Amino acid sequence: MVRRAPAILPPVPVSMVALPRMSDSRPPDPLARLGEEIDKARAERVRREPVVSHRSVLQQGLGLGFRIGIELVVAIVVATGLGWAIDRWFGTRPWGMIVLFFLGVAAGMLNVYRAVTGISGPVGYRRGDQVSAGSKDRWDDEDC
């Protein structure tokens, strides 16, 4: 994306400046013509490269992959550590650690499960119903 945009866009202003053809049926206003030209280039790009959506899927997948790897481990470690600290403060020697270890496993799994079930929508923790509600909200926004 970062590479592609400049490759498409520069020819537009150059042709604008160098060849001001006024003879044909195009609008005489250079701004309107520029808009027209950008629209055309954009349509062309969408037609030619459906790769863009593929790319964003890849990007989302990578983001997700890097995310959930650590989720489970950290949940267990932090919860167990918390249990150990509670045991130290209250002298409930093994119990806090045991209980919080299992809670940590559950919480980690919950986080991973949520991350994975949100995969079809925008990457996230939201469940299906919330994802659709969220995207509806998005389209209501005036400047999409």
Added chain:
Amino acid sequence: MAIEIQPLEQFKIERLIPIHIGGVDVSYTNAAFLMTVAVVLITALIMLGTRKRALVPDRWQSVAEMSYEFVADMVDTNVGHGGREFFPFVFTLFMFILFANFLGLVPYSYTVTSQIVVTFALAAVVFIGVTIIGIVRHGFHFLRLFVPQGVPAVLLLLLVPIELLSYCIRPFTLSIRLFANMLAGHTMLAIFGGFAASIGLLGIFPLGINILLVALEVLVAALQAYVFAILTCLYLSDAINLH
């Protein structure tokens, strides 16, 4: 002569300007210096990019607009309605982490985000901020975040602690993910670099691996900034659009 390899030396904090106030060490360190550089560069990029406001952007403006649109799109998609007011925060966070990561890849510089103190501070700001926003927006109702709907009361005894724990773990996963990725990546680079330097002509092989690793690190640097920002968006979304 063997060259001594110390892959962890690169993470050492050095005091550039020692400052002690009331027994507290607040020295200006190399980490602080790199943070300053990141902030200055980001400010310069945005200032340069928005100076002309041309219809057809030049390179600077293009980069500034692209980063703006990228984050704006991310906020719109993930926070949805009413997310725009948090755009400045997410944008600042994203740009800072992105620049800190990339600056860390410059030889002889310092990777700020390889310090858990830094990443945890960022994550704690997000966590505390999101919690406060949630409480301000929804008041006592915010606690419903921890109570799954349509669940028998008996199971709630088990599920509420799990939900609570999975919520409180957020700053840890957020900070450790970024920190661990940067630490591991840069350690690996240093190790392979050390190999390349110490085994003479054969060092061309680890050098080749190192080139690939640098490419991977560029990807990781961008991706981790992206992940941090997107998770911030999702947490904000949780707090704003309470179910």
